[in-house]
Amino acid sequence: MADFLTKMEDNYAQWYNDLVIKADLAENSAVRGCMVIKPYGYAIWEKVQSELDKLFKATGHVNAYFPLFIPKSFFAREADHVEGFAKECAVVTHYRLRNRSDGKGIEVDPDAKLEEELIIRPTSETIIWNTYKNWIQSYRDLPILINQWANVVRWEMRTRLFLRTAEFLWQEGHTAHATREEAVEETKTILDLYAHFVQEYMGIPVLKGSKSESEKFAGAIDTFAIEALMQDGKSLQAGTSHFLGQNFAKAFDVQFTDKSGKLEYVWSTSWGVSTRLMGALVMAHGDNNGLVLPPNLAPIQIVIVPIYKGNSQLDSISSTALKIKSDLEKHGLRVKYDDRDTHKPGFKFAEYELKGVPVRLAIGPRDIENGTIEVARRDTMTKEVINIDKTVKHLSGLLTDIQKNIFNKSLKYRDLNTYKVDTWDDFRESIENKGGFILAHWDGTAETEEKIKNETRATIRIIPIDNSSEAGKCVYSGKPSQKRVVFARAY
RNA sequence: CGGGGUAUAGCGCAGUCCGGUUAGCGCACCUGCUUUGGGAGCAGGGGGUCGUAAGUUCGAAUCUUACUACCCCGACCA
Structure with missing residues (x-):
């Protein structure tokens, strides 16, 4: 895909x-x-x-x-x-x-x-x-x-x-x-x-x-x-x-x-x-399927895609879909119903994944028959079928979950890619092979900062404001340092 | 601003070396029919001053020169 x-x-x-x-x-x-x-x-x-x-x-x-x-x-x-x-x-x-x-x-x-x-x-x-x-x-x-x-x-x-x-x-x-x-x-x-x-x-x-x-x-x-x-x-x-x-x-x-x-x-x-x-x-x-938008900023939070054969089927699906759309909108959610007949469902699925729409609902004849709806979430790429009457309740909770999950996933990634480094060899190895944030001691001089930048392309991204102090030695010069600063290669 | 590369249909490319039919392919686009639970199939169709300018030649996408734009790598930067 x-x-x-x-x-x-x-x-x-x-x-x-x-x-x-x-x-x-x-x-x-x-x-x-x-x-x-x-x-x-x-x-x-x-x-x-x-x-x-x-x-x-x-x-x-x-x-x-x-x-x-x-x-x-x-x-x-x-x-x-x-x-x-x-x-x-x-x-x-x-x-x-x-x-x-x-x-x-x-x-x-x-x-x-x-x-x-x-x-x-x-x-x-x-x-x-x-x-x-x-x-x-x-x-x-x-x-x-x-x-x-x-x-x-x-x-x-x-x-x-x-x-x-x-x-x-x-x-x-x-x-x-x-x-x-x-x-x-x-x-x-x-x-x-x-x-x-x-x-x-x-x-x-x-x-x-x-x-x-x-x-x-x-x-x-x-x-x-x-x-x-x-x-x-x-x-x-x-x-x-x-x-x-x-x-x-x-x-x-x-x-x-x-x-x-x-x-x-x-x-x-x-x-x-x-x-x-x-x-x-x-x-x-983002991932290899496209954008992943957090619900709090997504222009479209939920897209509804109808699956149908022929116009009569579309009509009955549309009336159900539009009812759901209006119910969701009453709860302040941003919803789009995509009933374009010029594209097939599979195309639409891929398109909204590319555009990062947090949740996709699909309704087809089977759903109408069973009183169900298919819910697919973009962040995990998972699907589930729920009872159609529970859509509104389910979705408002789901969007909150997605928002949290996206943040937690990023936080986990950052934690996994943040390294405490104490020697110059480790610093170079880490920045070259792993990237991420490096917490290291720095002697506070512009000269050292400049040399580190020239040798590794890493710069001091921030000097933490919290009061945590930790005596140590500058990873480059060996001179005394009172706290770690954050190094990384940057955009 | 330094080094490298590219420029041909809306997009991605072939053709350029070695000049010679009507410049071709894929995607996209248009029409029709069949389709519709993960990027549909078939048939037909439209679309090009070959980046710009000058030169060489009977003849230039193809050779020469200049220019312009864009991309990549550095320096600079949110």
Whole structure:
């Protein structure tokens, strides 16, 4: 079955590419590095958006929208920030086209050169802080807790659908606070919110921690992240939350008068998750039959496929199927009845497996006769026949089970692929042959981190935030270390 | 940005070395009939400026040159 998909074990990268395209999530566009997100893929993204949006609102955030274009001069204000993004910025230099004098098409009108070039946002800190400056005078104006859903552009050399594209969709939160403590608290609140979302909705276990100096966001004091392990043993950064200190407030001169009448710089955070999460969803749960979607995010949770000969049989099956559909929908479930006569049941079975629909119901003449229905679950690829009257009750429980099972399966995979390593030989052997997360001691220096990266392509994914300390020696340099950090090869 | 590869129907490919009928195959698509409990069968049909431009030639998918796009491997990155 599904022999048109490359097998995961044969070529994981190819499996991923095949799956994203065959499952109708996205495709490459005519524009280099940019993808077209197709309706089915976008429907999943819309679920991600709406669930995250609820969580943001529930924690006091509001949405707003800032411009796509950023004046070049804004970028230069924060030194680390420019340096981090300079190499991947798309720049608008002109604002008009004209017909070519030889009549062969159009060209950029050289007379329409912009006084100041505009950068297409790779992220919005600068334009936002330039704006916040006008909004903030007093501690009474704080905090500002704003999120925006937007597209951003980072001119990547090598792109892959969802995982790394030149343009991508994301949300970026930008908050302003009166105190350092409050900003730090916000950073952690969001990190927890992301972890909650990815685990409970996407069904993917994550590690939470802070980033090393070299992996930090350009312009941040601290970057916190959640990391998830994909089925090829590589780690994927699924979300980041940055404590920006007063860096952007100073760069954009955003000061406020505190309760004691003293002028202070504002403290800030920024945080985001992107369409990259779609890639995580594919790689964390997919198998050789296609996608496996967690019920909490599946655009279609249950598909009903009729099996029939002739129109009269279809009519009686349809009336039963539509009754079940409406009963299920009354319980808030997302159901599709696929009565297309242009495809055979076997084709539909394979198609919905490819698309990861969590549950498939099949009703045929035998079922009508016996008062039964066939229930097939995507995560385990198992089937059972139940009494048709019990469908609604059975299914709401089943979807919960599937959601849990998907998470537990991923958690088990991660546990099996997490290794404590204490010697350099073991480290190299483990990263090369097994992949996964490696918990090892590190001396805390950028030099060691760099050398490990050069020799093994493994990077520090996170430095755990919990207080657990364990004296040991750096796996590379042998110098003393107080805690283990998490290494992996990463996307 | 460095190294390698590819470009022929919507998709995947053959043909290119060694120029010569009307450019072919599989899938997909359209029509009809038979089918429908795991990707149906048969019959018929439609679809191509052979990536772009120039050159060599009586004649170019095929040879030459330039350009462009895409893919893979590195560096960079969410």
